[in-house]
Amino acid sequence: MGKAFRELIHYMDVTAQVIKMAFMTIIEYPSNIAGWLISNPLQFIMGFAIIRFVVESFGQINGWNYGQLAFLYGLSVISHALSMIVFVQGWFMGYYVIEGEFDRYLTRPLGVLYQFFFTNINVIGVTDLIPGILVFIYGCVKCGISVNLLFVVKVLIILTGATLIRGGIYILLGSTSFHTRSYVDFGQYTQEIIDKTTMYPLSMYPESLQFILTYLIPVGWISFYPVSDLLGMNGDLNGVIIPFITLGVGILMMVIAGLYFNFGLKKYESAGN
């Protein structure tokens, strides 16, 4: 017990140092910070605008009005931002495999997956977080949600779960590089697919697609199911349990992803031989 605790303290210590370093690195290229400050919010302002235009042209989407869609989108963007901060490296795993970059991690006395994500922590992802929170607040106001402790706790649990689901998907896709030995950046595509399926209510899609997105690729749990519950859009599911399902799915995804990553890592050969 004492040993595990000391280890945890050690990891937390390292994390703090690493975050400090990450801040140093991002201020290395000032024009780049400016770029991210424009680029990331821009992306979400656009997403927000698109939803607006779609609603204006087509009316309600499957019974969801603009405010409810904003709520859905906001929550989805926040979990996207969180996953960008911690897990975005998963997108570039192929590069690390091809260039033999895992050598460095393998020689250090810390978990490889931990090092991979945390020594490359993406502080700039905060620029995604702010627009997400703004959209979410807008959605809350539009839907007339009374914010109480239960609501906040639910949202936090959902966000944790949703972030883990996204992270799990990135790791799973990234880990394919160990087997294919190719540098594939599926990140952009993955994001586009997840965006498309989390921005709008899943119920608008045909049942077969809903099934896939609920059970096989559990994207539905990132935003659609929890938000339907928070907004009371579906009566048949019990409310308190839903956030925990999201969390459970997230943890499950992470475990599967971690196992698959470790399985892949065994096949990893350093660049030297």
Next chain:
Amino acid sequence: MDTMKKYFYVIKTQIIKSLTYEFNVYGNIIMQTIIMITSAYFWRALYKDRGMVGDVDVDSMLTYVILSSLLSVLFITNVERRIEMSVEKGTVATDMMKPINVFGVYFAEDIGNIIALALQNMLPILLIGSLMIRVPVMKDIHDLPFFIISVVQSFLINWLVAALFGMIAFSAVNIDALIQVKKHLLRLLSGSIIPIWFFPGSISKILGALPFVYIYQLPVSIYIGKVDRAQQLGQLGIQFIWLVILSVIFLHAQNRVTSKVMIQGG
């Protein structure tokens, strides 16, 4: 003729390079297909119980989705990353010493890449799209020449925009963020995700004056017969004007960055 030959070598090498990684190809096809099919479902769901929205029916919209997926393969550019890499690693100086225009090489590389992608990605996407969504038939076959002209022009506009963004690397060195800005602008303002005729009138008017709409939306609108002949000619004209403007800016920028590198080199 000799110079052309050099560029053909670059194109050939790039095609071979692009064909090396099989998994990339399959992966990309699968991903692009999923995106296309979800978009198709998306529009189907929106159009449920509705006939025409924005003067377009659901079938045209599905054709729009397939066409836009196909065009997106054509509009993959690597020039911005290529410039960034060579500036960051300093290889740009040696690139420029070669007896061949460095931007010409980048262009030839992108052409080579696209030829490889056209064979590997566009055909499967077209096939899957036809089977799973609908056969994307052209509304009026007489528009074909105009469609082809517009695609060629949009390809060039798209490449020039990418190259111009890439050139910022000569002063900023790291342009990852700017590449993202460009990507988002292009995705939204070009009508590749959602046609701008769904935007409010004033916004779509402003966008009509910018080059982005002429990248995706114009060729696809011609294909689905959304614009009549007179409008087509007018828009092709604007597209051409943008092509000229961007080419002039490009040539000017090219001279500037070349002289800058020369100075740094001593």
